[in-house]
Amino acid sequence: MMRLLAVATLALCAAMPAHAAEGKRIEIKGELIDTWCYFSGVMGGPESVVGTAHHTCAMWCAAGGIPVGLLAEDGEVYMVLKLAGDDESNGGDTFLTMNNDTIVAEGMHYARDGINYLVVSEVIANEGIPNHTHEDFGVTPGNTIPDSVVDKVLEDG
Amino acid sequence: MMLRKIIAITCLLAVPAHAEEGAFSEGSKAKSWNLTGQEKALFSAKVVDVLCELTGDCPAQCGAGKRQLGLIRVADDALVFPAKNGQPLFTGAATDLLPYCGKTVDVDGLLTGGDEIRAGSAKLFQIQRIREAGGEWTKANKWTKDWAKKNPDAKGKGPWFRRDPRITKEIEKDGYLGLGLAADKAFIKDWY
Incomplete structure (x- = not known):
C-alpha cells in the first residue's frame, strides 16, 4: 500500500511543472488593458493606450491573442491568465469583451521573474469604461474609426 | 480643438x-x-x-x-x-x-x-x-492563416481585424469608444 502511495505521489509530482509558484489571494481594482501597446510604446505613451481612446485597438489585440493585463490603481500591471473562471486568455470572448472595463477582481496573484500574473476567480464589480481618454487623445491609432464612418456622421449632421 | x-x-x-x-x-x-x-x-x-x-x-x-x-x-x-x-x-x-x-x-x-x-x-x-x-x-507569422481557417465567412478586403465577426459585433453594439453609438457620434462631430 505504501509503495502504491509513493508511486501515485511520484506520478502526481511528475505531472506538475517544476516551478509552480506560491500564489497569494488578493482583491484588486484596475482597468483591463492591451499589454502590448502599453509596454512597447508602439502607439505612443502608456496614458494614450488605455481607456476609451484605445478601446477598439484593445479589442483587436485581445482577439488577436495579445495578453490582456489589469492596470491597478498603483500603476502595477498584472497579466491576466484567467478571467471570471475563463482560462481562454489567448483571444477568448471574456477577455475580448471586457477590455478597458474597470473591475474589482478577486483571485490569485503570482509574481515570477519581474512579471505579475493574475488568476481571477471572480469579478466582484464592473464599472464599465470610466477612463475617457478620447477627450485628450482622440483615438489611438488615429485611423481606428474608418473615414467612411466619420464622413457619414459629419454628412448626417 | x-x-x-x-x-x-x-x-x-x-x-x-x-x-x-x-x-x-x-x-x-x-x-x-x-x-x-x-x-x-x-x-x-x-x-x-x-x-x-x-x-x-x-x-x-x-x-x-x-x-x-x-x-x-x-x-x-x-x-x-x-x-x-x-x-x-x-x-x-x-x-x-x-x-x-x-x-x-x-x-x-x-x-x-x-x-x-x-x-x-x-x-x-x-x-x-x-x-x-x-x-x-x-x-x-502563422496567426492570420489560423484566423482565416477559423473564419471562412469573414473573407473580404482589408485586414482581419476590420472583418472579425466578434469585433464588428462589439463595435455595432458599443461603438468604437465602448461607450455606445451616441457617444461615438458626439466624439466624431467634436474631434473631426
Missing part, C-alpha cells in the same frame, strides 16, 4: 525608442520595431503553458490554443512572457508557439518595455523567428 490635437500628437511621440544591446542580443537577426526599451534577443527556451507553470492546472497540449504560452529560458531558468508574434497586425505569440508545447526551441525577437514603462517590471518578448533545436528557422 487644434490645441487638443497638438497635445495628443505630442504625447504619442513622447515615448523614446532605444535600440539597445542586451544580455541575449548576440547572434540575433531580429528586425527593429523602434519599441520602448527595445533589445534584440536570441535564446533557447522550453515552451510552457504559463497558467500550468504557475498554478499546476495543466490541461493537455498546453491548453490546445486557449492559453497564453511562455518561455523558460535555458540560460537562466527565467520565465519570459511573449506578447507578440512577428506580424504587425495586432497578433499575439501563443498560436505560433503552440506546435512547440513542451519542446525546447530557439527564439529570435525583441524584448520591450521594462523599467522605462514600470520600474522593476521585466520586458515582454516579441517573437520574430522560431526553430526546434537543430532545425530550420521559421517566421512567427
Whole structure:
C-alpha cells in the first residue's frame, strides 16, 4: 500500500511543472488593458493606450491573442491568465469583451521573474469604461474609426 | 480643438525608442520595431503553458490554443512572457508557439518595455523567428492563416481585424469608444 502511495505521489509530482509558484489571494481594482501597446510604446505613451481612446485597438489585440493585463490603481500591471473562471486568455470572448472595463477582481496573484500574473476567480464589480481618454487623445491609432464612418456622421449632421 | 490635437500628437511621440544591446542580443537577426526599451534577443527556451507553470492546472497540449504560452529560458531558468508574434497586425505569440508545447526551441525577437514603462517590471518578448533545436528557422507569422481557417465567412478586403465577426459585433453594439453609438457620434462631430 505504501509503495502504491509513493508511486501515485511520484506520478502526481511528475505531472506538475517544476516551478509552480506560491500564489497569494488578493482583491484588486484596475482597468483591463492591451499589454502590448502599453509596454512597447508602439502607439505612443502608456496614458494614450488605455481607456476609451484605445478601446477598439484593445479589442483587436485581445482577439488577436495579445495578453490582456489589469492596470491597478498603483500603476502595477498584472497579466491576466484567467478571467471570471475563463482560462481562454489567448483571444477568448471574456477577455475580448471586457477590455478597458474597470473591475474589482478577486483571485490569485503570482509574481515570477519581474512579471505579475493574475488568476481571477471572480469579478466582484464592473464599472464599465470610466477612463475617457478620447477627450485628450482622440483615438489611438488615429485611423481606428474608418473615414467612411466619420464622413457619414459629419454628412448626417 | 487644434490645441487638443497638438497635445495628443505630442504625447504619442513622447515615448523614446532605444535600440539597445542586451544580455541575449548576440547572434540575433531580429528586425527593429523602434519599441520602448527595445533589445534584440536570441535564446533557447522550453515552451510552457504559463497558467500550468504557475498554478499546476495543466490541461493537455498546453491548453490546445486557449492559453497564453511562455518561455523558460535555458540560460537562466527565467520565465519570459511573449506578447507578440512577428506580424504587425495586432497578433499575439501563443498560436505560433503552440506546435512547440513542451519542446525546447530557439527564439529570435525583441524584448520591450521594462523599467522605462514600470520600474522593476521585466520586458515582454516579441517573437520574430522560431526553430526546434537543430532545425530550420521559421517566421512567427502563422496567426492570420489560423484566423482565416477559423473564419471562412469573414473573407473580404482589408485586414482581419476590420472583418472579425466578434469585433464588428462589439463595435455595432458599443461603438468604437465602448461607450455606445451616441457617444461615438458626439466624439466624431467634436474631434473631426
